[in-house]
Amino acid sequence: MAVTIETERLILKKWTDSDAEKLYAMACDPLVGEGAGWLPHSDVEYSRAIIRSVLTADGEFAIRLKDTEDPIGSMGFRIGDSPKRGIENKDEAEIGYWVGRDYWNRGFATEALTELIRYLFEEVGIRRIWCGYFDGNVRSERVITKCGLKFHHRNENRYNSMLKKNYNETMMCMSAEEYFENKKTLKQL
Template sequence: MVGIIKTERLLLRKWKEQDAEILYRMASDPLIGKGAGWLPHKDANYSKAIIRTILVDDGEFAITLRDNPDIPIGSIGLRIGADQKRGIFREDEAEIGYWIGHDYWGNGYAVEALSELVKYSFVDIGLSAVWCSFFDGNDKSRKVTEKCGMMYHHRNENLFNSMLKEYYNETMVRISAEEYFMNSKSHK
C-alpha cells in the first residue's frame, strides 16, 4: 500500500512515534473513544504503544492538513479481508474506520478523507466493496458515510465490547466498486 495519499486539503500519512503527544491529546477525549469503540487514552506512553502496535499497520493513516503535515487531526484505516462476525464475507472487501479530533469537527475533513480512501480502495487496490460502521446515536458518522455514497446494508445487534464492558448495536454501510464507478460517471 501507498504511504501518502493527498486530497485537496488533507494529507494522509503513516503515523510516527513523534505523534504520540498529539494523539494522546485528541484520543483522551471521551467523545472520540466512545464513538470509535475504545477507551480514552490515559497518557502519551499509551498513545505511543498504540502507534507501535496498531497504527503502524499497513493501511493505517494519520489525517493531517496539507499545509501542516506534522500535526495529525485524526486517523483513518483500511482493513482488507473478511470479518464474518461483522457480516463481511469476502476477502476482496475492506472496512474503513476513522475519527477526527474534536477541535476539527464540522470542517468536512472526515468526508474528504473517507472519500479519498474509498477511491483509493477501488481505483488503486481494486477491491469489490468497502464497508464502514457506526454505533447507534452516532449521527455524525452516519452523515459522513452517506455523503460518501455508502448505503445501509445490515445491523449487528447486542454485541459486547470487552474494552468498554458494554453492549452496543452498530449499523453496517457499504458501497460496491460498481456503485462507486456508476456514481463517478454520473457526476462528470
C-alpha cells in the same frame, strides 16, 4: 512501501512516534474514543504504544492537515472477510476512522473518506467497501452517507470488551460497480 494519499486540505500518511503528544491530546477525549469503540488514552506513553502496536499497521493512516502535517485524526482499512460483522469476502475492505473533536464539523472526515474510497476502488481494486457506526454517532452516519455508502445490515447487541458494554452498529457499504457508475454519472453532469 509507504502509501501517502492526498486531498485538497489533507494528507493521509503513517503515524510516527513523534505524533504521540498530539495523538494523546485528541484521544484522551471520552467522546472521541467511545464513538470509535475504544477507551480514552490515559497518557502520552499509552498513545505512543498505540502508535507502535496498532497505528503503524498496513492500511493505517494519520489524517494530517496538508499545510502543517499535524495529525487531526486517524483512518484505516482492513482487507478481508469478517463474518462476525457481516463481511463475507476476502476482496472487500472495512474502513474505520475518527477525528479529534477540535476538527469536527469542518468536512475533514468526509474529505479523507472520499479519497480513501477512491484509492481502494481505483488503485487497490477492492470489490466492496464497508464502514459502520454505533447507535447515536450521528456525525459518522452523516459522513458515511455523504460518501455514498448505503445501509446493508445491523449488528445488534454486540459486546465491546474494551468498553465493557454492548452496542448496536449499522453497517453501510458500496460496491465497485456503484462507485464507478456514480463517478460516470457525475462526469456527465
